[in-house]
Amino acid sequence: MSPLLRAKITALGTYVPPRLLTNDDLEKLVETSNDWIVERTGIRERHIAEKGVATSDLATEAARRALAERGLQASELDAIIVATVTPDMFFPSTACLVQHKLG
Numbered sequence: 001m002s003p004l005l006r007a008k009i010t011a012l013g014t015y016v017p018p019r020l021l022t023n024d025d026l027e028k029l030v031e032t033s034n035d036w037i038v039e040r041t042g043i044r045e046r047h048i049a050e051k052g053v054a055t056s057d058l059a060t061e062a063a064r065r066a067l068a069e070r071g072l073q074a075s076e077l078d079a080i081i082v083a084t085v086t087p088d089m090f091f092p093s094t095a096c097l098v099q100h101k102l103g
Contacts, residue, residue, distance in 0.1 A: 013066025015058055016047040054088040056097035063098055074102035 022045045023034035037043060049058065059082050067074060080102075082095040 011066045011070035011072075013062040013064065013069060015061040015065060017049040017053065017058065019048045019050060021046045021048050054097075055084050055086050056082075056088045056094050056101060059084075059094060059098045060101040063102055067102075077102075 023032075023037045023043070026032055026037065027034065034044070063074075063080070067077075080095045080099050082093070082098055084094055087094045088097055
């Protein structure tokens with residue numbers, strides 16, 4: 001029997017779009033208040049992706065940051081896993097798109 005392969009997380013990369021939508025912004029658009037939103041959701045601000053920016057774009061930037069933190073090249077990766085409820089499209093998978101964008 002072959003030895004068990006082990007996997008571990010050795011770096012973390014995160015990315016959110018820079019554009020913010022705060023509760024104060026929402027107060028100007030609809031009848032609500034910061035307190036009402038925070039009491040019910042705990043949310044104070046949201047990051048909004050610009051038009052044309054896809055989930056794979058956000059994931060690729062996060063992956064680049066993780067690779068840089070660990071000092072790895074994309075070619076050294078064995079697998080890319082992307083878990084999302086907002087894929088760019090159904091096929092190919094978002095992970096395949098990230099792989100392509102990372103080179």
